[in-house]
Amino acid sequence: MFNIFQYGFILRGIEVGLIIGAISPLIGIFLVLRRYSLIADTLSHVSLAGVAVGLLLNVNPLLTAIGVSVLSSFAIEKLRLSKKVYGESALSIFLSGSLAIALIILSLAHGFSVDLFNYLFGSILTVKQSDVYIILGVGIVVLISVLLLYKELIYITFDEEAARVGGIPTKFINNIFIVLAALTVALAIPIVGILLISALIVIPVVAALQLKKSFWKTLILAEVFSIISVFMGILASFYLNLPAGGAIVLTTLIIFVLTLFWQKAK
């Protein structure tokens, strides 16, 4: 058997994967409990438009994906709060709209279909050293921000009205949170790809919720499930020649099914 760690691209994939695996449940737990999981899907499609811009302009697509998804996250939140459309309709508008924009930009420039496939489904082979630095830097920002605001995020998620009455700046915190969600989604592109990001953000949390523990234990379990999934997915990708994104998400699903059985057996 080959030694997996002798390959630079695998090491880069594992480094990046572990960062993404660690921050995804931090965002995912609040999205799932607020019944807002669909925003991860919307932001990932918005990121595709960002990737398309990057490929067209020959700029690192990860950077353009981050920029476009952060800007769009503000717009989504504004449209949602305006109450001019239902919250889920706002998400639908952005999801399909950004996909349309991405398609048009991509049709304007030819010759990067292979690259595009990697961004849609993820490919640890394509993770560059510069991506590692970007993901590490932005990942640390997300991690520290969530840790600093965890009290407020918990309160708003559980009882937003009471949090507002208590004087917690709910609008400010919600805006920061959606930006953190946008950053997380954009960072996960190289590992699981645009089409599978929401699974990595949502499924480990949903699996942890089946075990019916306290908030902190649920979060720790989701972290463990997420990191195991990323690690196992990368190993499966290397040894079984499977796409890493698919293998990671399938691992999260296997863990989810196991938690369902465990819950039933209890």
Add this chain to the structure above:
Amino acid sequence: MPEINHETTIIELKDVSFAYEKEFVVKDVSLVVHKGDYLGIIGPNGGGKSTLLKLILGLLNPTKGEVLLFGKNIEKFKDWPKFGYISQVVAHTDPHFPMTVREVVAMGRYPRLGLVHFPTKEDKEKVQKALEQVEMWEFRDRLIGDLSGGQKQRVFIARALAGEPEVIVLDEPTAGVDVKTQKQFYELLQKLNKELSLTLLLVSHELDVIEHEATEIAYINGSLIYYGAADKFVHSEYFEKLTEKGDHHV
């Protein structure tokens, strides 16, 4: 037992009106709530009682008039931890929310702590004290979704108490719980009102309960129809009219 100074003004509404679009839901309401008052806000559905509560809590801005809290205009008022708020929580709590009783009550401390400050040992002690006050300490590690309606109510009272409020505002807190549990809940409120001098504002449609529990009554149906002592309300023409119709739930 602390002496209650009923003269200290906690909440003052001056000719407050509120309109959704152009339709007035609350019209020209003026009232003063003093420290230690137990105010029952009653009225028919759509009569504006929950809107009035939201105006007092700053969740809505008045179309007209002025709201003063502790003598300050609500727009300048910053001391929100003085208010504990219990919304229609029992009916709406997500039964699958992964949170223990202790974690729920700890949230009551968060507004006092402020952004980027973490709970200390003292905060943990206050959480314990609040849970002991409502006799729920032994349930501290249970999940909130596993509790009965009455137990959840006590936990939410403890959450409010953990923030060391001067006023507790309750919006239809007994929705969805049985009569025996309701009785215990109102006994607890009486205890908090008397022993801790807490000012209580309670929105309810249960006229028969409120007339016994509250010291003051505000009867609102768009405008304020009656505002005064609860024992006088029982002998007033409004109460007679309501009960003549057999309307113990307004």
